[in-house]
Amino acid sequence: MTPKTCYTRGSKSIIRCKRFCDGQPELKFFRSDYVYLNCANSFYKVHTKAKTWWNAKEKCDLEGAKLFYPDNNIELDEVICHINKTNPNIDLIHIGISATQTKGVFLTVDGVPIRDVFSNWMAGEPNDATAEDDCVVMNKLGIYQDSKCNTWLPYICKKTMQSFREWNAECKSPFLGYKFNKEMNKCYKFHTQPKSWRDAEKICEAEQAYLAIPNSKQEADHLSKITNDNPKNYDGYYLSGAVHLGYRFDETIEDWVTLKGETLEQAGYSVWNYYQPDGGEKEYCGGMFYNGEFNDISCETQDCYFICERDIDEIGGKTGKN
Known part of the structure; x- marks a missing residue:
């Protein structure tokens, strides 16, 4: 050649x-x-x-x-x-x-x-x-x-290649924190370092994932279980009792939409907690209380734990490495 x-x-x-x-x-x-x-x-x-x-x-x-x-x-x-x-x-x-x-x-x-x-x-x-x-x-x-x-x-x-030691075969990812759920056919990772909604979105994107979006009551229950099962040992300030999820308020249609562009109703799950969304402190981004019900959250000023979701069928590549 x-x-x-x-x-x-x-x-x-x-x-x-x-x-x-x-x-x-x-x-x-x-x-x-x-x-x-x-x-x-x-x-x-x-x-x-x-x-x-x-x-x-x-x-x-x-x-x-x-x-x-x-x-x-x-x-x-x-x-x-x-x-x-x-x-x-x-x-x-x-x-x-x-x-x-x-x-x-x-x-x-x-x-x-x-x-x-x-x-x-x-x-x-x-x-x-x-x-x-x-x-x-x-x-x-x-x-x-x-x-x-x-x-x-x-x-x-x-x-x-020398630094590439481990591989998450189930989730087709080098990030070992993702756990596969057979019923959803998706992988999820609970992040134990609270971040703002904007920063959480960037972190999920960098991991070839996105802030989790529940598409059913079953998936919302699973996200709630993930949240409650994981340790929360962060010593700094953060908004307790809630996690960031992948939806936000779209002013052009005056409705809440997921990061995939669907309304919550179209996505399949739209259960809000009592008196939510309340719009407090310019809360235009989406979260979830630990019970699986939605609440609105500030996009910039409220740090929370968060969950990234990965659609493994949409990720190219092999399931192993040399």
Whole structure:
């Protein structure tokens, strides 16, 4: 097979990539939205939606991965090749190196000093030109520059095969906290760190799930059981007695709708607790009391435990890993 040139610098070809390094070989599976690159023995996801460095790092962490930085020149070449084949319009990305802990001391997201890992600085970099350039970006030639951490850029999340130890076969997920329910044919995870409704929605989405939506009295009872059976040992402030669920108020139709776009009635369950919804404190998002009945909750200011739900039949990929 003839290798394909990904791009050139001047007249000199600097990256040549082989097709076998850009697929998902049998049983090399982490998540359906990640690609396995054989030459680096790791999984990657190119996020084209720009974020700040901090938000990019958080997103990768939530997905069970880490903000990418290259371990060596071989990995650098393969990842750049992948970017240029799949997202050729990306010119600059955040990478997992920063000096946010100590000014001028650059560490990887794994806490390793940059002097001890592969690096490819542009001449004269890092120069802290703005006195706020504490994060590192990489251009499509693989060259590093320091930059402001609040710059909005695309980024890549990486999961190494070495760090991928366990697999939730029933729920087709690397997240072991999901439990399969045969009657619903779904998986559920009770999160024991209270969050706002908005943050809970983001966490579920990062796990290829969504805030739970009861479609029947039976499912509502199951969510209530999950809630009551799980420990609640969080010491900080949170709204006790309720959990976040996947519905909110839609002002355009003046009705409550699920994250799948259905009204509660269309979804199959709409049992509110007494005097709910009451609209207190701009409560435009959905929750459930521990008895399985609905209540309205603030989208931003009320932290609660929450349940993520995963439709395993809609998730692509294999049920095992190498």
